[in-house]
Amino acid sequence: MSFPDYLTRIPNVVDLSQPNTLQIVPKVQVNDQGVHVTIPRSTKQPAVFLWNQKISQLTLHVSEGVAAEVILLRVLSGNAKQSFQIQLDSDASLSLHEAEWNLRASKTSIQRRLTLQKSARLEHQLLSSLEGTSESDFFLDLQGARAEYAGETFLVASGESKAFAHQRLEHHAKSSVSNIQNILVASEASDLDYSVNGFIEKGMAGSICRQQNRGVILSPKGSVRVDPKLYIDEYDVEAGHGAAIGQIDEEQLFYLLSRGLTEDEAKRLILSGYTEQFLAPYEALEIRSRLEQRIANRLKGA
Amino acid sequence: MSKLELKNLVVSVEGNTILKGINLTVNGGETHAIMGPNGTGKSTLAQIVMGHPKYVIESGEILLDGELMNDLPVDERSRKGIFLGMQSPVEVPGVTNFDFVKSAVSVRLPKDQHLRIGRFILQFEDAAKELSMGSGLSHRFLNQGFSGGEKKRNEILQMKLLKPSIAFLDEIDSGLDVDALRIVGENVTKMKSPNLGMVLITHYQRLLDYIEPDFVHIMIRGQIVKTGGKELITKIDQDGYDWLKAELGVTDFEEKQPQYSLGTCATNTAVNSVTK
Numbered sequence: 001m002s003f004p005d006y007l008t009r010i011p012n013v014v015d016l017s018q019p020n021t022l023q024i025v026p027k028v029q030v031n032d033q034g035v036h037v038t039i040p041r042s043t044k045q046p047a048v049f050l051w052n053q054k055i056s057q058l059t060l061h062v063s064e065g066v067a068a069e070v071i072l073l074r075v076l077s078g079n080a081k082q083s084f085q086i087q088l089d090s091d092a093s094l095s096l097h098e099a100e101w102n103l104r105a106s107k108t109s110i111q112r113r114l115t116l117q118k119s120a121r122l123e124h125q126l127l128s129s130l131e132g133t134s135e136s137d138f139f140l141d142l143q144g145a146r147a148e149y150a151g152e153t154f155l156v157a158s159g160e161s162k163a164f165a166h167q168r169l170e171h172h173a174k175s176s177v178s179n180i181q182n183i184l185v186a187s188e189a190s191d192l193d194y195s196v197n198g199f200i201e202k203g204m205a206g207s208i209c210r211q212q213n214r215g216v217i218l219s220p221k222g223s224v225r226v227d228p229k230l231y232i233d234e235y236d237v238e239a240g241h242g243a244a245i246g247q248i249d250e251e252q253l254f255y256l257l258s259r260g261l262t263e264d265e266a267k268r269l270i271l272s273g274y275t276e277q278f279l280a281p282y283e284a285l286e287i288r289s290r291l292e293q294r295i296a297n298r299l300k301g302a
Numbered sequence: 303m304s305k306l307e308l309k310n311l312v313v314s315v316e317g318n319t320i321l322k323g324i325n326l327t328v329n330g331g332e333t334h335a336i337m338g339p340n341g342t343g344k345s346t347l348a349q350i351v352m353g354h355p356k357y358v359i360e361s362g363e364i365l366l367d368g369e370l371m372n373d374l375p376v377d378e379r380s381r382k383g384i385f386l387g388m389q390s391p392v393e394v395p396g397v398t399n400f401d402f403v404k405s406a407v408s409v410r411l412p413k414d415q416h417l418r419i420g421r422f423i424l425q426f427e428d429a430a431k432e433l434s435m436g437s438g439l440s441h442r443f444l445n446q447g448f449s450g451g452e453k454k455r456n457e458i459l460q461m462k463l464l465k466p467s468i469a470f471l472d473e474i475d476s477g478l479d480v481d482a483l484r485i486v487g488e489n490v491t492k493m494k495s496p497n498l499g500m501v502l503i504t505h506y507q508r509l510l511d512y513i514e515p516d517f518v519h520i521m522i523r524g525q526i527v528k529t530g531g532k533e534l535i536t537k538i539d540q541d542g543y544d545w546l547k548a549e550l551g552v553t554d555f556e557e558k559q560p561q562y563s564l565g566t567c568a569t570n571t572a573v574n575s576v577t578k
Contacts, residue, residue, distance in 0.1 A: 249392075250355070250356075251392045252392050252394050254352075254354055254355070254376060255388070255391065255392045255394070256394070256402070256406075257353075257375070257376035257377045257380065258352050258353075258376055258377075258379075258380055258385075258386050258388075259380055259402070259403075259406035259460060259464065260377050260380035260381045260406050260409045260410055260464070261377060261405055261406060261409055262377050262409065263375075263377065265405060265409065266377070269394075269397050269401070269402065269405060270394060270397065272396065272397060273394055273395050273396025273397040273443070274395075274396055275396070276396035276397075277396065
């Protein structure tokens with residue numbers, strides 16, 4: 001499978017399945033298991049990677065003290081079973097914007113393993129619009145003191161798509177922080193099932209573990225289930241979780257309708273408010289409008 | 303010239319009757335003020351005219367230029383010319399003020415016409431300037447992080463650009479400082495024309511110092527109990543509403559809700575009556 005032209009035209013884009021483009025990456029290892037990318041020094045420009053099902057394993061390693069930004073476009077054309085490891089050394093920081101979609105409905109699964117060492121910081125946004133059945137197994141391991149993870153997911157599904165996700169966030173160090181926010185939108189007969197689990201083990205004082213989940217159901221046949229849990233074995237922590245599932249906020253809808261917007265237009269606009277922050281990083285790559293259109297189609301059930 | 307008519311309008315929410323037979327006619331060019339103590343149904347009146355789904359019309363009619371509005375969806379009412387400046391405008395994160403207003407103006411255009419963006423940007427900026435709103439207004443998210451005064455001015459900005467024929471302004475003066483009140487008052491007054499009928503819902507004379515009403519109505523217990531001119535505003539400002547109690551023959555403006563208690567005896571009675 002080759003990527004669509006509008007993706008391969010992105011300046012300095014790295015197609016992980018193409019050895020010639022991999023040369024752009026300063027430190028990379030390729031073997032039968034997959035691709036291991038190390039970011040050895042700080043960069044001002046984001047690195048952009050294209051990832052398809054030809055590569056089953058991807059490791060992204062940010063070296064000690066390095067600050068980097070990565071845009072990862074996971075574009076699939078068929079069934080896929082993949083794993084993605086993110087390793088941040090001490091004092092490393094990574095801003096990671098992931099977008100994933102498939103060109104036709106398929107069965108996909110991904111394991112994400114994230115390891116953060118002392119004072120590492122990861123800001124992670126995931127924009128997901130996979131069709132078919134998708135499974136996601138997410139494991140965050142906060143190994144170093146003061147490691148911080150901020151994760152936001154916007155997932156939209158349509159048709160009869162099903163998405164299952166299991167998120168597990170483990171605090172194995174003092175003063176470690178995890179903030180996770182999931183926005184899950186089900187249109188048509190799609191079915192979204194999320195379990196979100198935060199663990200703070202004994203002795204990890206000063207840690208913060210927060211989860212926020214928002215499920216929006218756009219049609220009577222759609223469903224969203226979220227099961228947020230916290231397992232706390234330490235007194236000196238901050239922790240909170242919640243899940244709100246329902247239709248679009250009635251007062252917001254009334255406000256927009258009262259200005260003459262049709263119900264469809266009003267809903268589209270309200271939901272575009274959720275996606276705005278997720279789409280912003282793709283503006284410079286000139287693929288924002290494509291992603292926006294894709295999301296809009298999913299919301300309409302196209 | 304538009305005409306809004308409310309005929310014997312009875313409205314309830316969750317089984318409680320809030321409006322109990324409202325009769326009101328608002329013609330283009332007229333400004334009406336509705337005053338009254340808290341909880342008498344003033345905001346309900348504005349919301350039901352706009353078509354808020356929370357409220358149920360039990361009987362009566364809402365007519366705009368003779369057309370029955372009772373079952374018309376909210377957006378259609380808006381496109382036909384009804385506007386509601388809200389008491390507490392909601393925040394819509396991620397949606398810019400400009401995109402929102404642009405969409406609202408676009409849907410009003412005939413199908414064969416498109417919004418001329420360049421011209422609209424100028425109109426938007428002019429309206430914002432007239433309301434002394436900051437230059438970054440267009441890129442801010444709708445009402446998010448706005449002060450109380452900014453939210454109210456933003457309502458007036460929308461009204462200026464949407465050009466309704468009938469506008470309800472629900473406590474548009476609350477949360478405004480003296481200068482903001484003057485700015486809002488002047489802008490609303492400038493909009494007065496034979497093509498716009500207005501209904502101002504307020505508690506205070508101060509708004510009506512800037513926007514002079516032609517009619518003043520006092521609403522008590524879901525009914526308009528008195529209609530007059532500006533002299534009523536002065537009377538209310540000086541004496542409050544207590545003088546109306548004698549006229550109306552009531553001791554309290556707030557209706558006592560019947561109290562129910564379901565104790566053991568009641569439970570037994572209910573169970574016995576079912577099992578007998």
